[in-house]
Amino acid sequence: MKKIDHIAIAVQNLDEAEAAYKDVLDLKWHGREEVATQKVLTSIFEVGESRVELIQPTAADSPIAVFLEKKGGGLHHICFEVDDIETEMARLKEEGARLLNETPTAGVGGSKVAFLHPKSCGGVLVEIVEKP
Amino acid sequence: MKKIDHIAIAVQNLDEAEAAYKDVLDLKWHGREEVATQKVLTSIFEVGESRVELIQPTAADSPIAVFLEKKGGGLHHICFEVDDIETEMARLKEEGARLLNETPTAGVGGSKVAFLHPKSCGGVLVEIVEKP
Numbered sequence: 626m627k628k629i630d631h632i633a634i635a636v637q638n639l640d641e642a643e644a645a646y647k648d649v650l651d652l653k654w655h656g657r658e659e660v661a662t663q664k665v666l667t668s669i670f671e672v673g674e675s676r677v678e679l680i681q682p683t684a685a686d687s688p689i690a691v692f693l694e695k696k697g698g699g700l701h702h703i704c705f706e707v708d709d710i711e712t713e714m715a716r717l718k719e720e721g722a723r724l725l726n727e728t729p730t731a732g733v734g735g736s737k738v739a740f741l742h743p744k745s746c747g748g749v750l751v752e753i754v755e756k757p
Numbered sequence: 758m759k760k761i762d763h764i765a766i767a768v769q770n771l772d773e774a775e776a777a778y779k780d781v782l783d784l785k786w787h788g789r790e791e792v793a794t795q796k797v798l799t800s801i802f803e804v805g806e807s808r809v810e811l812i813q814p815t816a817a818d819s820p821i822a823v824f825l826e827k828k829g830g831g832l833h834h835i836c837f838e839v840d841d842i843e844t845e846m847a848r849l850k851e852e853g854a855r856l857l858n859e860t861p862t863a864g865v866g867g868s869k870v871a872f873l874h875p876k877s878c879g880g881v882l883v884e885i886v887e888k889p
Contacts, residue, residue, distance in 0.1 A: 626784055628805025629761055632835055634881055642879030649852045649877055650837075652758055672837060673760025674806055679879060698880040700832035703764055705782075705804060720781045745781055747774030747811060748830040749766055 626705035630754050631669075631676040635689050635701040639681035643668045652677060658733060665689050702740075702750035710737045710755035717741065729755070758837035762886050763801075763808040767821050767833040771813035775800045784809060790865060797821050834872075834882035842869045842887035849873065861887070 636642040646652050652670035659666050664687035668679040680701065682690035692701060707713040710729045717724060723742035732738035735757035743750050768774040778784050784802035791798050796819035800811040812833065814822035824833060839845040842861045849856060855874035864870035867889035875882050 626782060626804050629764070629807050632761070632764060634879055636879050645877060645879050649849065649854045650758060650873075650883070651848070651852075672758050675761050677835075696828070699875070700835065700881055703809075703832065716783070717781065720783075722781045741782075743831070745777060747766055747768045747777050749832055751782070 626707060626753070628706050629675045630704040630706040630752075631678050632703055633678045633680055633701045633752075635692050635696075635698050636679050636681055637693060637698055639666060639668055639679060642679045642681075646670050646677065646679065659683065660733065662731075663688065702752055704738075704752035704754055707753050707755055710739060710753060713753055713755075714739055717745075721745075758839060758885070760838050761807045762836040762838040762884075763810050764835055765810045765812055765833045765884075767824050767828075767830050768811050768813055769825060769830055771798060771800055771811060774811045774813075778802050778809065778811065791815065792865065794863075795820065834884055836870075836884035836886055839885050839887055842871060842885060845885055845887075846871055849877075853877075 647654050652672050655669040655671050657666060657668050664682060664684040665680045666683050670677045680689050714724060722745040725740040725742055729737035729739050732754055737755045739753055741751040779786050784804050787801040787803050789798060789800050796814060796816040797812045798815050802809040812821050814825065846856060854877040857872040857874055861869035861871050864886055869887045871885055873883040
């Protein structure tokens with residue numbers, strides 16, 4: 626794992642949360658992106674070598690909508706950048722980790738991503754990403 | 758906010774979670790630290806410019822024990838590094854943020870820390886730290 630790529634935060638109201646991260650926390654705003662496959666709208670901030678992503682569901686069956694209903698929002702997952710996702714996934718399987726994807730999935734901007742089950746990561750949903 | 762200083766994860770069983778972050782996720786282990794004032798034992802990992810801290814309560818009235826009981830563990834808070842904590846706290850108050858500390862508190866290794874209420878940060882407990 627090279628670095629924290631991003632921290633994802635599930636929110637009910639993206640406008641309100643975005644204003645808080647812009648004006649109150651004063652993080653550098655990068656912009657918004659819609660991820661149709663996950664049925665979410667994200668608002669992205671930069672801080673050091675990492676990003677903070679606020680995530681609002683765009684449909685009732687979005688995985689984030691389910692999380693909001695259960696937990697009421699807050700920190701959702703942590704994503705680490707890796708050099709080579711296929712090698713890393715093979716290593717993780719070897720170590721007995723429970724992967725939620727058998728092969729890497731297409732992420733934003735040509736990246737490749739995969740998720741690890743919280744049971745393998747001390748109760749935290751972990752994503753790994755290889756940048757193009 | 759300069760960078761993500763650390764991400765804190767509340768765990769029921771530090772030995773188990775520590776093994777997962779060492780062996781499965783393969784993060785660089787820094788060591789353990791007990792924070793008596795918070796009644797917690799932490800296991801610290803380094804990744805890029807940030808750290809991941811696993812936190813286990815050492816007493817039933819630790820704030821982390823309360824969180825574990827309510828939420829069952831997982832991502833607990835995010836900490837951003839700032840240059841000057843007094844200036845940043847004054848700016849945050851000016852912006853209407855709800856601070857959980859009136860003045861900075863002593864953190865690990867001579868650092869100064871303060872917490873922001875989740876209501877001011879899109880539902881996330883946020884810590885700020887000034888390093889010595």
